[in-house]
Amino acid sequence: MQILKIGLLGLGNIGSGVYSLIKRKNKLIAQQSGVRLEIVRIADRSRSLGISVPKHLLTQDVNQVVRHPHIDTVVELFGGVQPTLKFVLTALRSGKDVVTANKALLAEEGDQIFRMAERFDRKIFFEASVGGGIPVIQGLREGLVTNHIQSIHSIINGTSNYILSEMTERGLDFKTALKAAQQKGYAEANPTLDIEGGDAAHKITILASLAFGKMAKFKDVYVEGISAIRHEDIAFANEFGYRIKLLAIVKKSGDGVEARVQPTLIPKHHILADVNGSYNAILIRGDETGDVLFYGKGAGQKPTASAVVSDLATLGKARSASSPMRFPRGHLTVKNISTILSRYYFRFQVIDRPGMLAKISDVLGKHHISISDVIQKERRTGRVVPLILLTHGVHESAVRRAVHAIDRMPVVRGKTQVLRIEE
Numbered sequence: 001m002q003i004l005k006i007g008l009l010g011l012g013n014i015g016s017g018v019y020s021l022i023k024r025k026n027k028l029i030a031q032q033s034g035v036r037l038e039i040v041r042i043a044d045r046s047r048s049l050g051i052s053v054p055k056h057l058l059t060q061d062v063n064q065v066v067r068h069p070h071i072d073t074v075v076e077l078f079g080g081v082q083p084t085l086k087f088v089l090t091a092l093r094s095g096k097d098v099v100t101a102n103k104a105l106l107a108e109e110g111d112q113i114f115r116m117a118e119r120f121d122r123k124i125f126f127e128a129s130v131g132g133g134i135p136v137i138q139g140l141r142e143g144l145v146t147n148h149i150q151s152i153h154s155i156i157n158g159t160s161n162y163i164l165s166e167m168t169e170r171g172l173d174f175k176t177a178l179k180a181a182q183q184k185g186y187a188e189a190n191p192t193l194d195i196e197g198g199d200a201a202h203k204i205t206i207l208a209s210l211a212f213g214k215m216a217k218f219k220d221v222y223v224e225g226i227s228a229i230r231h232e233d234i235a236f237a238n239e240f241g242y243r244i245k246l247l248a249i250v251k252k253s254g255d256g257v258e259a260r261v262q263p264t265l266i267p268k269h270h271i272l273a274d275v276n277g278s279y280n281a282i283l284i285r286g287d288e289t290g291d292v293l294f295y296g297k298g299a300g301q302k303p304t305a306s307a308v309v310s311d312l313a314t315l316g317k318a319r320s321a322s323s324p325m326r327f328p329r330g331h332l333t334v335k336n337i338s339t340i341l342s343r344y345y346f347r348f349q350v351i352d353r354p355g356m357l358a359k360i361s362d363v364l365g366k367h368h369i370s371i372s373d374v375i376q377k378e379r380r381t382g383r384v385v386p387l388i389l390l391t392h393g394v395h396e397s398a399v400r401r402a403v404h405a406i407d408r409m410p411v412v413r414g415k416t417q418v419l420r421i422e423e
């Protein structure tokens, strides 16, 4: 039987979930995988423990884990980039394999970490970094290995998805929905990462790197969050037959790759439109398989702990098989957002007066933007009303120039809402 001697970094929400899962299911894991998990030491800086752990396991000194002579596997659940990076690199240098749930760390410093792992012939598993309990990393690394990946369309931030679902289905306002997501343990310690798209961008950086076998740069991913979405956008989108979702997208486009996170209009009948609450879904198109959908709980203690512990079992099995580990190599070139082609939703705030639509469509026409649908609900002469326009496929650069010009017209009040549509 393969025995893993584990050092745990962090005993917060996910860390305590991992600890108790290993305690509860150790027998089952050993039966299913032939691997026994033994926790040797736990470093926790806060000591705000919600679970009872034997005192002799605990330390506040991280070095007693990452340099411990009897530990062969470090499970990193501190989160954040610094000083966690330093601990992970020390663990690798000290001959430990690493399991982590840390998407920010991998997206921003993956290159350095993977190089270090290769240099010291160590393994790194990170199933819990994307999609909580959904085995999408293993799916990409193993299950889809014969495919050239064409595209990934994903809902990978549970907090944003929960907020948008609550706003859509129950009419909740943004702040109340965010508070509920925080109470349920979905949100990051800094929820700006959730609602402004940073968390989803970290995750799509990891998926893009695995899908294309080259390291994507987190900074190349175009990011827009959901904080500017209003109830009226959800209602107007609904009238046109769309739902608004925070999508993280990576796709092949010509000889490059597009990678972006954005609130997106998707048709109500699209398979991702019904992914609600804290659920995540990752729709991957491979050239051999066609579309493959991964769906499940993308956040929360139990699903995430399940992914971490499954990595430990996989790691134990991989050790006996002595299979070499594949890491992304080189850099993935991501196209600049200004070059992408998309359909758009515009909500202009305009003064309701004759000829106003003609003026706006004139500017759009000058930038070769073709309109597919228009609605103006309210009739309030001389007052500000929303005017909604949907376009056919156009280039982002043309949209930016046109909206910049329109926002400066005297009949237009406030900043235009611009959302992209994916069919």
Ligand code: HSE
Residues within 6 Å of the ligand: 129, 131, 132, 156, 157, 158, 159, 160, 186, 187, 188, 194, 199, 298, 299, 300
């Ligand atoms: N804050 C993340 C989310 C947790 O809401 O999806 C899981 O990574």
